[in-house]
Amino acid sequence: xxxxxxxPLAAYLLAGGMLFLVVHWIRRVLWKPAxxxxxxxxxxxxxxxxxxxxxxxxxxxxxxxxxILIVFSGLALFSPAFFGPLSETIGFPIHSNILLLVxxxxxxxxxxxxxxALHIGWDFYRLRTWRLISNGxxxxxxxxxxxxxxxxxxxxxxxxxxxxxMKSFHIMxxxxxxxxxxxxxxxxxxxxxxxxxxxxHSAIEPWWMPTPIHDxxxxxxxxxxxxxxxxxxxxxxxxxxxAMITGQVPxxxxxxxxxxxxxxxxxxxxxx
Amino acid sequence: MSNRIMxxxxxxxxxxxxxxxxxxxxxxxxxxxxxxxxxxxLQTLSSANIYFTVLNGRNSxxxxxxxxxxxxxxxxxxxxxxxxxxxxxxxxGNSFRVTWFGGPVEPNQTVVFGIAVIVPADTGIYNSxxxxxxxxxxxxxxxxxxxxxxxxxxxxxxxxxxxxxVVVVLALPLVEIGLRSxxxxxxxxxxxxx
Numbered sequence: 001x002x003x004x005x006x007x008p009l010a011a012y013l014l015a016g017g018m019l020f021l022v023v024h025w026i027r028r029v030l031w032k033p034a035x036x037x038x039x040x041x042x043x044x045x046x047x048x049x050x051x052x053x054x055x056x057x058x059x060x061x062x063x064x065x066x067x068i069l070i071v072f073s074g075l076a077l078f079s080p081a082f083f084g085p086l087s088e089t090i091g092f093p094i095h096s097n098i099l100l101l102v103x104x105x106x107x108x109x110x111x112x113x114x115x116x117a118l119h120i121g122w123d124f125y126r127l128r129t130w131r132l133i134s135n136g137x138x139x140x141x142x143x144x145x146x147x148x149x150x151x152x153x154x155x156x157x158x159x160x161x162x163x164x165x166m167k168s169f170h171i172m173x174x175x176x177x178x179x180x181x182x183x184x185x186x187x188x189x190x191x192x193x194x195x196x197x198x199x200x201h202s203a204i205e206p207w208w209m210p211t212p213i214h215d216x217x218x219x220x221x222x223x224x225x226x227x228x229x230x231x232x233x234x235x236x237x238x239x240x241x242x243a244m245i246t247g248q249v250p251x252x253x254x255x256x257x258x259x260x261x262x263x264x265x266x267x268x269x270x271x272x
Numbered sequence: 273m274s275n276r277i278m279x280x281x282x283x284x285x286x287x288x289x290x291x292x293x294x295x296x297x298x299x300x301x302x303x304x305x306x307x308x309x310x311x312x313x314l315q316t317l318s319s320a321n322i323y324f325t326v327l328n329g330r331n332s333x334x335x336x337x338x339x340x341x342x343x344x345x346x347x348x349x350x351x352x353x354x355x356x357x358x359x360x361x362x363x364x365g366n367s368f369r370v371t372w373f374g375g376p377v378e379p380n381q382t383v384v385f386g387i388a389v390i391v392p393a394d395t396g397i398y399n400s401x402x403x404x405x406x407x408x409x410x411x412x413x414x415x416x417x418x419x420x421x422x423x424x425x426x427x428x429x430x431x432x433x434x435x436x437x438v439v440v441v442l443a444l445p446l447v448e449i450g451l452r453s454x455x456x457x458x459x460x461x462x463x464x465x466x
Contacts, residue, residue, distance in 0.1 A: 007318060008423040011434040018437035025444045029451065081390050082317040082431055095348075095390075198388040199321050199351035226438050233445035235452065 003193065003201040005215035007079055013216070017223030021230050027150065028234070051248050055126075059119045060244055066112040067225060073105040074218050077194075098194050109184065116177070132162055135171060139164040169228060176221045183214035307402040307414035314391045316422045316429070319348075324385045324402055326377065330412070334377035336405035337385070341368040342398040345418070349388030357385075395420050 052060070076083050080094040087094045094101065123129055142164045162170070187193070187210055193201040205211055232241045243249045306327040314320045322345075328334040341347065343366045350359050350370070357374040370387065377383045398420065403413045423430050 007315065008430050011423070011430040014434040015430065015437050018434065018441050021441045022437070022444070025441075025448070029444075029448050079318070079431070081319045084317070084390070085393070197349045197351070198319055199349050199386040222438075226441055230441050230444065233442075235445070235448055 003205045003209075003211050004078060005212040005219075007082065010078070010215060010219045013219045014223060017227065021227060024150075025230075028236075052244055053247065055118070055122050057244060057247060059115055059122070063112055063115045063119075066108045066115065069108040070105060070112065071218075071222060071225065073101045073108065076101050077105060078215060078218070102194050106188065109181075113181075133167055133170045135164065135167045139167060165231070169224065172224055173221075176217055176224065179217045180214060180221065183210040183217065186210040187214060306404065306412060307416065309400065309416045309418065312417060313419045313421055314345075314389075316391055316393050316395060316420055317431075318391045320389055320391050321349075321351075322387050322389060322418070324387070324416075325382055326385065326402060326404060327382045328377040328379055328404070330406055330410070331379050332407050332410070333375070333379070334383075334404055334406060335373065335375055337372045337383075338401075338403040338405065339370040339372075339385070339387070340401040340403075341370065341387070341389070342400070342418075343367055344392045344394060344420075345389045345398065347387045347389055349386075351386030351388075353384030353386075355383060391420055395422050 076087065076094050077098070080098065084094050146164065186206065191204045191206060191210065193204065193211070196204055231237055232244075239249045306329045308325045310323045310325070311320070314322070324339060326334070326337055343363065345368070347361060347368055347370060350361075352359075352372065352374075355375040355377065357372045359373075360371045362369045362371075372385060375383065396419075398418045400416045400418055401413055402416065403411055405411050425433060
């Protein structure tokens with residue numbers, strides 16, 4: 001018994017999240033697509049197209065890069081024996097590079113922390129868009145409407161710049177980063193298992209087991225990150241993805257929005 | 273009368289005989305079971321800690337313990353619970369020999385030895401032997417079984433399955449593009465027919 005989260009539990013957590021996304025894809029792409037053209041079924045045309053300024057885009061892609069480094073180094077540290085054979089084929093044996101991987105993991109986290117500070121500062125002093133990203137009562141109504149639409153085969157409702165899922169994604173990211181940051185700090189300063197022989201890892205682990213908690217939060221983040229990438233790459237959201245690259249939504253895209261609560265509560269029309 | 277006495281006496285005698293027989297039969301078993309291993313089930317492609325508990329069941333001090341591990345279980349770390357022990361590791365044919373010197377282990381006392389191993393991808397049951405070397409060339413060996421199992425779901429390693437699913441999910445939007453590119457020419461054909 002090692003001091004980390006049991007690998008099968010992590011695998012089931014990851015597989016569960018992925019299976020939900022597979023079901024979503026079958027539902028939205030094969031069974032009853034939201035829209036053939038990649039647009040949404042109901043709502044009114046957007047008055048203000050989505051736009052991301054240079055700082056937002058720089059933050060997004062730089063943090064994506066750091067998160068990729070964090071995830072890959074984290075997976076290698078979580079299960080070096082499992083990824084060992086694969087890493088040896090590319091000439092990077094994990095077991096003899098544990099310290100390098102820890103340094104890479106920590107350096108990427110520090111870089112991400114700096115980017116998050118930039119993001120918060122930019123939003124606080126310049127954009128002031130916190131309200132757009134915080135969940136409210138009408139988001140709950142939107143969530144119910146979207147869930148009903150998903151289950152009944154209806155069209156996708158669209159609301160403001162950020163819909164209920166984007167807002168929830170943002171909130172969950174904040175919570176996960178706080179949890180991962182705290183447990184990561186404890187592991188780094190109080191229970192640095194990589195400095196001890198494997199047989200003593202359980203002995204240096206604090207009673208509240210920050211390492212398995214860090215693992216659970218890490219795999220939850222991985223599910224969230226894959227879901228974010230999947231939804232961003234879907235046909236319906238591709239204009240937003242383009243906006244995250246170019247800054248502006250292409251004028252030909254058919255993104256629509258509904259701003260009023262009553263519109264969210266109207267019955268959704270079948271898209272086909 | 274004498275028969276009755278004989279009968280009465282035969283009952284305790286029989287119990288005693290059975291008890292002696294039981295002791296005789298159990299003696300080798302208890303001797304061979306003086307060492308145990310925890311855990312005895314190991315997951316494929318994992319880092320595992322195996323703990324051997326060795327009991328000194330004799331009346332002399334125990335200074336030397338040898339463990340034989342299958343060559344697929346490469347030891348990468350060592351730990352001894354009590355006493356002062358020095359270990360040596362040698363690779364002999366199809367097995368690793370780990371020898372512990374020092375201690376000592378007092379009679380009727382136990383000592384725990386830990387060995388960190390990298391578990392291979394091959395499943396199966398492997399034998400490990402613990403040999404306790406006492407003074408006057410007395411030895412006692414225990415044969416222990418280590419089972420290497422795959423955390424599988426429908427015959428597929430759940431870890432490989434979950435990471436494969438991540439790749440599949442990330443590829444789904446590309447499949448969607450492919451499906452759309454198939455649909456668009458069909459729609460154009462329909463419009464041309466109209």
